Amino acid sequence: MSVDLPEVIADRRHLHGLQATMLSDQQLTVTDKFGLRNKGFHSAPGSEEAEALPVPATLLIDESGKVVWIDLSADYQRRSDPSVVLAAMEAHFDIAGH
Amino acid sequence: MEGRGSGRAAVKPMKTGTKIALVAAVIAAVTARYWFYLAAEVSLPADRTGFVIAFLGAAALGVYALIKRTSWLGAIPAVFAIVVGAFLPFTVSISAQIVERDSVIEVGDAMPQFTSTDGQGQAFDSASLNGHLVLIKFFRAHW
Numbered sequence: 001m002s003v004d005l006p007e008v009i010a011d012r013r014h015l016h017g018l019q020a021t022m023l024s025d026q027q028l029t030v031t032d033k034f035g036l037r038n039k040g041f042h043s044a045p046g047s048e049e050a051e052a053l054p055v056p057a058t059l060l061i062d063e064s065g066k067v068v069w070i071d072l073s074a075d076y077q078r079r080s081d082p083s084v085v086l087a088a089m090e091a092h093f094d095i096a097g098h
Numbered sequence: 099m100e101g102r103g104s105g106r107a108a109v110k111p112m113k114t115g116t117k118i119a120l121v122a123a124v125i126a127a128v129t130a131r132y133w134f135y136l137a138a139e140v141s142l143p144a145d146r147t148g149f150v151i152a153f154l155g156a157a158a159l160g161v162y163a164l165i166k167r168t169s170w171l172g173a174i175p176a177v178f179a180i181v182v183g184a185f186l187p188f189t190v191s192i193s194a195q196i197v198e199r200d201s202v203i204e205v206g207d208a209m210p211q212f213t214s215t216d217g218q219g220q221a222f223d224s225a226s227l228n229g230h231l232v233l234i235k236f237f238r239a240h241w
Binding site for chain 1: 202203204205207208209210212215216227230231233234235236237
């Protein structure tokens with residue numbers, strides 16, 4: 001989920017060979033539903049079309065649709081560390097069954 | 099002052115203004131270097147008063163050095179201190195690395211249902227995630 005335009009997502013997806021579903025949230029409607037709009041930012045440098053940016057966040061959701069783990073960054077430039085996310089997935093998801 | 103006219107003409111004493119200019123340039127350079135180090139480490143402090151004081155102090159020292167008169171070469175560190183010291187507080191005051199938010203989703207909450215658009219322009223409905231383990235990432239943008 002990012003504020004990129006669909007064309008930009010398609011471009012980066014191809015460039016980096018990404019497999020995950022990547023969604024465009026230009027108006028931050030989804031971001032707002034999760035309460036993840038970064039209010040400290042009123043402009044998004046490098047992404048001029050977007051009015052704001054989301055707080056960098058990683059969420060794990062179980063089969064019942066319940067949030068079981070959240071990693072929020074206190075810094076807009078920092079992303080979740082892959083090893084931290086993997087450890088959380090092992091802790092909260094029954095990986096063997098999936 | 100001291101040393102002038104002492105007969106040791108080979109070594110010209112440094113003008114007071116030049117000395118001040120060098121001190122100002124060192125303060126500006128060290129503070130700037132520390133600032134960019136913290137920025138790279140993404141650990142800029144919320145309170146930047148110290149940085150602003152150091153930069154403005156360096157700029158003020160640079161101006162003072164020029165008033166006290168420097169040698170021709172001594173003007174270079176003075177101008178450097180003024181430029182760095184006057185410009186960087188602006189950057190320091192506006193650069194925001196810390197995010198602000200009020201309400202936020204919490205562990206135990208139900209995932210909000212949403213619709214969106216993927217990279218191919220296809221509509222996406224979060225209902226398609228029901229019954230699955232899901233990892234959702236929000237990130238700033240491609241840059």
